[in-house]
Amino acid sequence: MPLLERSDWYDIARDTNWTPDFVPREELFPSELSDPYDIPQAEWETFDEPYKVSYREYVKVQREKDSSAYSVKAALSRSKFHDGLDEGWASVLKLHYGAVALTEYQASQFQARMVRFGPSPSMRNMATYGMLDELRHAQLQLYFPHELLPRDRHYDWAHEAAHTNNWAILGGRHAMDDVMMCRDAITGAIMVSFAFETGLTNLQMVGLSTDATNMGDFTFANMITSIQSDEARHAQLGSPAIEIMIKNGRKAEAQQAVDVAFWRMWRLFAITVGIPMDYYIPLEQRHLSFKEFMHEWIIRQYDRQVRELGLETPWYWDLLKDDIENHHHCQQGGIWSWRPTVWWNPPGAVGPREREWLEEKYPGWNDSFGTYWDVITDNLLNDREEKTHPECIPIICNMCQIPISNRPGKLWKARVYQHEHEGRRYNFCTEPCRWIFTTDPERYKKHESIVDRMYSGEINPPTLDNVLTYMGIGVVSEGGHDGHDYRWIDGFRAQAAE
């Protein structure tokens, strides 16, 4: 008799639920950690993951994947790629590693929640691989930037960023702690595996890998592709959970979880993906605008997946499409202006040619976002660099923790969305961020944004130096400066000379 196929025994390995007698089931699977929706255990036992793998296959395939990723790195580590590397791409790497490495690690703890508290044995087994995957992603994305430390102190943020109170990190942690670390196994599966991984990151990695290849960064491209192949597998944990929720009369709750998580992740995603695609990657190497990417890969595909599962298009879909035109352009302006507060060197990258491209991709860009950069350009052309550093403090959204902003120029759309709760006024950047607060005020109230902390006494006194120190600037490394030392204004000088 030949050896058995995986399908011969797979179901036995996921037939592991039993009825506890020595402790109450509610104590073994507390609803706040497991399933708050009261869906019968028998229903959860129908959970069927589309992608199947055995432990034996897992360790073999992952060994091979690692062998490839690490050997490409080793082979290319003596190449001259990082000598004279464009600081725009270096900023992509610095931002990516700082935002991602430890987030992946906390994700392994989140997967462990599903391993322990998932009501379905299938989910528990699949999440065991998911947990290992996330360990892999954390370790790869620590090991690879570690090699770059002798080149640039900013790479220390790959490990340190998440331990700081940098404003960008507070935004990331608030969102990840909300959708990932402080959810029960089921809601977390919907929010992280479906809304975040299936909806955004899995597709983003495809794009990021293409960008890296265009840049000639084969080590990074290969690593991201390898990570994406894991993500494609464990992201499948979300959709069976949604199907079971819908079948058991919990469609509204599933819909809300998906919509909350997608919007929260979108607000971060636009910064970590949109700004690099439209500003940091040199013009010659851009393969798509962020808007094109969003419409091709996210708007169409995600919406289709949502509806195929039996959910509805999120209520804020038109607002999302509008945000695609604005949010990352605003934040590029904000981050560049506040460049001493970040751990990378954001290039302004809005010379004449880049502006032409932006106008083509985002008609009206010159009359709106362009007016902001006109002032900056004028100051730089006239040796008033100091005037390119703002002296005011932005208003921060009490949900996404990102400065509140919107389209400048004639179509001025900047406004703050406010909400009173228990005597405190909360400020939000958009209607969806305000809506998320109202879905669960107990969860979000009392949290202080970075600017709230300047007034509450946590950063005391709130001098510029103290604020920067609080954010890890001048502690982990120096802050950022213009990635191209303002060379992007040279084109305007040439135009003026003509």
Place this chain on the structure above:
Amino acid sequence: MTDSSDFKPLKTWSHLAGQRRRPSEYEIVSTNLLWSTDKEVPWELAPGVHMNQWYLKYRDASPLKHSDWNAFRDPDEMVYRTYNIMQDGQETYVDGLLDEYNANDHDGGLNAAWIQQLAELYTPGRYLLHAAQMGSAYLVQMAPASTIVNCAMLQSADQLRWVSRIAYRTKELSLAAPEAGFVDGERGHWQGHAAWQGFRELMERTLVAYDWAEHFTALNLVAKPAIDEAFVRQLGSVARREGDGLLQQLMDAHQTDNARSRRWTKSLIGFALEIDGNKDVLGEWVTKWAPLGDAAIDAYCAALPNADSAASEAKGEVEAFRADLGLGR
């Protein structure tokens, strides 16, 4: 703020730069990775949120104390990459065992009485190991340092490895002995057979021991050693006497993972015992949990055929393990 001249290029992460020797790959990718241990409120949401309260109560207020859990190191320095290399090799070996015994029609040569023992005392073990998989994953969520989390994570994965192999054997045995109740009978045995009720009580109670350090004590000092000694070692020995060379060799392969678990368990206990007061805390927990472990061993071993000394041997080994940690009774 520090003067900019202080920011010279680094050879390693700033948090490891102070140590004299060059950090290993293990240290580079494994140390200080939790962001929830940095501040008083673990997660960046309202302090009253259930999960914040859970971590404050069951992790940060644990009676087992250490001022620097991050200083713990896995004695095996296992990282994801090396784990897969090692386990792929181990699994290749197990594939070889299964193939070889299969080619010799091993299952066709087993006597009916032994097949019945396998149906009652071996294949229901997937529930037992799955419970250990879940318990280990609780430690992954709750341990106060990434170097501890990682050990627990690989321990959880190891359990899934053997859950899978038991499932594999369950199917094979069902083909050789369709009437013996394989595949469909295990849950009934796990829930009702006298041999398993001690283990089931032990695991159910361990799974709800939510203080992270008590959970670690119950799982790694009591439950896992009891499983290793009674289910893995004693059943393996009986298998040898019954002419079931395959099960004996599978259990031997299983012990390789158990030995690694014990190495980090010993290191973590040694690390915790550096702190005054921890010995009493651990001692009290061992006193509380060990009787449940002994009862599980007694009930299970009593059902093993022709194995009168199995329970005393198993309990002796478990006790010796804890005595080696400085926590003998």
